[in-house]
Structure formats: C-alpha cells, structure tokens
Amino acid sequence: MLSTGLRQLGFAWSMLSGRGFRVRDAMALADDVRATIEEFGSAGDGAGDMLSAPDPEVQDGLTRRRLRRTVRNAARHTPYYRHLFERIGVDPASVTPDTIASIPPTPKNALRSMPAAFVSDRARPAMAAQTTGTTGIPTTVWFSQYELDITVATGALALMLTAGLRSEHVWANCITTRSIAQYLEGRSVPMAGAGYVPIGPVDPRVALDRLATPMHLPGKRPQITHLNATPSYLAAIVQEAERDGWTAADFGLQEIHVGGEILTDALRDRARELFNVPVTDGYSMTEIIPVAGQVCAHDHLHLPVDLGYVEVLDPVTLEPAAPGAVGSLTITPFLSYRDTTTLLRYVTGDLVRVLPEAEKLGCEMAAVPATSRILGRVTGSDLTTRDVLELLQAERALPLPTRYAIEETGDPGGPVLHVVAERASRTLSARLEGRVADLALPLSGVVLVEDPADLPTPCRVRADLREHTFHTVPAGRSA
C-alpha cells in the first residue's frame, strides 16, 4: 500500500507535469488497481480521478505546458517540423493554445508520403503500425517500446476504471490482427485480469460460433462477455445472426465496443435488439494514439484534453470551425505519450459538428469537452457519410454491411446514390427515395444494384479485411 501510494504520486506527477512516465511504475500501478479490484470488488475511493482531468483552470495551465513541450520537441528533433519551423519562421517556444494557428496543420498526405520524416531523431522505433488504408494508401506510424508500454498500462487502467472490465470477463477482438489496437488490447486486457480472445475479422459465422462456444475456464464467465469490432464487421455479424436465428440467450455477451467507423443509430439498435447488451461507440485512429473519444448517452463524442490537443478545423479553410459548423478533427498528441512519430495539428479528415453554444452538456461525461458524433467524410453537397448510412441502415431489406457509392452527375438536385441490395425492386427503391425526401437529403436519385462490382466506385469497409481460418462452420439453418 505504501509503495502503491508512491507510484500513484509518481503517476499523478507525470500526468500533471507533462513529462514522461516511468513505465515500470505505470505497469505496476495497473497491477495494483487489478489486485485492489480483485480483493475488494472495486477500486478505492477516488480511483476514477486517476484518469480524469482536473478542474478547468488547472487544466488550462497543464495544456499550455504539455503543448509547449510537444511543439518544442517536434521543432527540434522531427525532420518534417524542423524544416517547417525554419520555413515559416515561428518560434516554437511562443506557441500556445492561443497562437497554435501559426503552425500550419499537417495533412494526412504528408505523413503518408514520408512517414520517416515524422519520426523524431531521438526516437527508438520499435514497431510500425499501418492504417488499414480503406482509401487506398495506408499510413505508417512508428511506435517506441515506451509508447507501446505506456499506452498498454493506461489502457488497462481505463478498461478497469472506466469500462468496468473485471477478471471474470472474457474480451473477444474481431478487429484486424494487423492493427495496433489489436496488439495494444492483446496486452492491456490481460493486464486488467480479463481473458483475451483474438478472433480477428473471420467469416462472421465462425465469429458467432466462437462467441456462443462455452469455455468454462477457472475464474471466468462461461462464455465471451465483451466483443470489440468495427461497425461494418458488427453489421456483418448482425446480418448473419439474424439470418441464422441466433438469439441473445445463445451468448453470454455483456457489452459490445465498436470504433474505427461510423456506428449508426439503426445498426446500434439492431445489435442491441439481437444481443440485448449495450453497444459502446468509441473513436480513435492509429496516428493519434492515445487520444480516443467515447460517445455518451446523449450522442456526443467526448475527447479528453489530457492526452492531446484537440481542434475542430473548417475542412476547406483550415480555420477553427464556428459553433454549429462542421469541421475536421485535428489532433496534436502530447509528447509524454508520443515520442516517436510526432504530429502537430494532424488533420484526421474525420468530420464532426462543433456543438452550438446554446447546447449545454448534461450527460454523464459532461466534464469532458465534446463534439457531435463522427460524421465521416463529406460526399456531394453537404451530404455526410453518416447521413447516407443512417438512411440505408434504417432499411432492413438492405444487406449488411452497407455498400454504396455516390456519383456526381451534375444534377442540381444533388448526386445519385448507388446502393447494393440483395434484390433490386421498384418497391425498395421507392421506399428509399421516400425517406430521402423525408430527410431532405441532397440526392437526385437512388439506384439499386445487386452486385457490389456494379457500383461506380468501389466501396471498401473494414469488414472486408477478412482473415482466413481453417475453422469452418456449416451454412446456417435458415440461410
């Protein structure tokens, strides 16, 4: 208890000072929290405060300090930013949250084209993570052993203190085994004491079978309790389970976590209906680790301010988006968590809406700043990915995962929406067009196709990152 107290003080000091963590202490602290929970059933009083931000005034000072250290380090040691600062003539020491606009935002393409230029000269690169590259070109991000370890330790703390993961639980991951999230969770979930099952994005029938399979392990629930997947893979599972007659009673699930893509209300409701468990929507991406957001019960995306500096920039002008306007999430991960691939004002391309000034946060996460949920990309005139997915996933006759393409035709009514359907019919088409009109979406028409190859442009979703297995499950009874 005395040594734990010292470790907690050290962890708190690192959090407050913005300096690096002592990895050994952070790991030991995660072990201490797990042991405490296993002994008493819960962490001690005030445990949640270990990961939460202090009051706003203190937070402002901390943000300035962390940002200053991060910018100064990038300008000194990261080739891309060293050249950038020389070119723009800005003194890195002068950068504060008020003057951060003096640094040009970093576009995704810059990192994609020369990832090594973003790796600090002082770094000790240990592991490369490539993004899935659904847009065609993956982005490479290097991590040091320090970054991996500290992210694992803080991830384990968050799983225990925020997500309520306990040693009796079994966590299954259906995200691609090539992702950094798979690696990190593969270490942080066992550190939290829970069991970890890396299923990967295999044939959804195999995944369902694994979820239903009894395990009867000592100290664990008899079946998998937590599922982590991308929304498109969850959609594939939901589709398969509905077709094959699975019910919630076949599984032991307690929670589903999704992230990496847009989770629509329609898909969330369908998954809840099928598995009878809450579906938690999160946001993160490889480049901005450890910055991660969570969607609250009021459908806001909350992004904590102590892991990185978060901005929402107008996608065209790259100026701060006004309240109520749509902008791109732009993130600067802080140096204490990221010392290898360093990024300043990284434009994620993921759009959100800045909350109107009149909108007061009244949810359980009100202390953490928030935006709207992720809207995706803008396709056509003011049409977002979320608009299209909400429209299509509310229609149960369409197959999951949803596949579509937007075709600009020059029609003043807007682009044409091409959608993959199992059976293209006039009735279905009319129903969709009726909903387009009801929602006043800027679309001039809906075209149904029965083969994804007939879409004018390929539609890639993360569920397509299918991994093969020799484990086969016979076709479903009602399929």
Next chain:
Amino acid sequence: MNHGLQGALALDTVVLVTIGLAVGYLAKVRMPRPPAGLFVRSDIVIMVALLVIMPFAYLDMPAALVCTVFGLTVFVGLQFTLAPLIGGRGAVAVATPACAFEIVAYFAHWSTALMLVNDVALVVVATGVTNLWVQTGMRPPLVAGFAAALVVYDTVATGLSSVTSDFMHLVNGIPFAPMLAARYTPEPIMMGLGDTLMLTLWPLVAIKSYGRAAGICAIAVDVLLMAAVFAGFATGAITYIPLLTPLGLLIVAQYFYWRRRIPVVVPVRDPLEAALRASYGEDEPADGTWVALHEGKVVGRGDSPGAARRTAREAGVAEVPVTALGRP
C-alpha cells in the same frame, strides 16, 4: 491487591475494551480506501524497518520534536478513525481539543488527566489503525510475518537490551506518549502501543479471514496471555516482559493452525467434472459432431460447438452446457 496490580489489571481491561471496539468497528464501519493498493509484503518490510530505526532516532531527538511527531500521529489517527462515524469536520472537532488538552495538561502538571485522555486517544487510534490495516487487505500470512519479525525485535530491544526501557523513560509522562499507562513515574505501569496493536490486530484478521471461531480463539489467547503475565507480576516472577515475544509466537502458531484447518478452496468447475464423468451410451456422438453436455447428459448436438450450445438452449437448458467433440 496492591496498586501496581490494580494498574496492570486496568491496562488489561483497556486492551480488552480496545479489542471489543475494534471488532465492533470492523463489523459496522467501512473506512475509506485509497484509490489503489493493498497491504502487501513490502509494506510489512517498510513497517519493520521503521520499527527498528525509529526508537533509536527518537532517543536522539529533542523531547519537543518527539512530542510533535507523536502528536501529529495521534491527531491523524483520531481524525481518520472518527471521520467515518461523525464526518470529517466532526472528527477534527474532537481530535483538536483532545490533542490541545494533552498539551495543556502537561504544562499544568495534571498528570492523571493527561494519562487518561492519552489512553482514550490511544484506544481510538489503535481501533482505527488495526481496522485500516485489515480493511486494506492485510492478510494472515502478512500478520504472521510481521509478528515473527516482532518476536525477534522485541526479544532484542526489550529483553536483551535497554532500547525499549530507554524509550519508555523518554516518553514517560509526555503528551501523546505511545504507551497505555496506568501510572507514570516513579514506578510506571505501561504497555506499548505496539503490544496493544498486535493484541487487537490478530483477532480482527482471524475473524475476517477464518471466521468467528478463529476470532474468539484469538481473543481467548490474548486473554490467557495477559492473565499469565498478570500472574507473573502478582507472584513477582517478572517485573517486565517483552510481550511481543510470546504474543508473536502465539500469532504465528494460530496462523499455521487455521491455515491447515481452513485451507484455501479452489472451486471445482462442476459442469466440466460432470461432463468428464459422463458416459454417452447410446447417445455416442458421431465423429466430427459436437455435443452439448449438461449434468452428464447430452442435451444438444451440432456441427460446431456454438451450434451444439444453441440446440441445448432450444431444448430448454438455461445453463451454459459443456461442449465436446464426438469421439472418433
């Protein structure tokens, strides 16, 4: 009965009251726990190290500084013990005048009042400290290890050297002395706070870990030990005793006794045991077919473990069955 024996009897009674209060406190009061952390082996090592070092340090400190250290300890101990009962402010409102009174009583030479108030404060502090240790997960092996270390320490410091004796003279009659006292100089009758803590601690740990019988046994052992010591004083066989020497050995003995009598039970996974005992008989599954077994009977079949589990659910089996592959 002479005054010395009356004093010793009074001290024994105070210790029993402390044990009773601590047991009641354990049953009724949940102390605030730190965010993370249990009482672990390293804590015992730190405590033993402090226990060995501090008496020597105190002997070289000015009395005022020793008083200040103990005063802070008593104040904090009173505060955290009483806070769960009467709130943080209430606890401060009690602890502050109690500590202030000890200082006033010392300068006013009200030695009896000082002794009484200090005894009451130490009873409360001992109740709180032992509960804090137990409620933060101090387990029997740790207490036994601590007790074993104290056997060595007390034998040397009290029995074979003058460290404890010198320390008793240093704190004799000063405010916040860590000694329960029935009389101060010239012929002090005192019992160290460490003795009181260990007499109180083991019954609490025994109750929490091994149950009421172990707790009653621990208290009975305490009473018998104190009775034996009292008899030693009464007959003149002893004039002082390193109490932790016999007490530590008795705690270690009790630990080994209860550990053997109440071994840690590793739960058996009944569904698996039943499935392994099962004889399929005519239900022998074909090669490549999965079966779901519940209470040793086949309750579902399928082409995969999940499918077999599902057919079991469809057959009305609410519990999660065991699945197994048909034997070739």
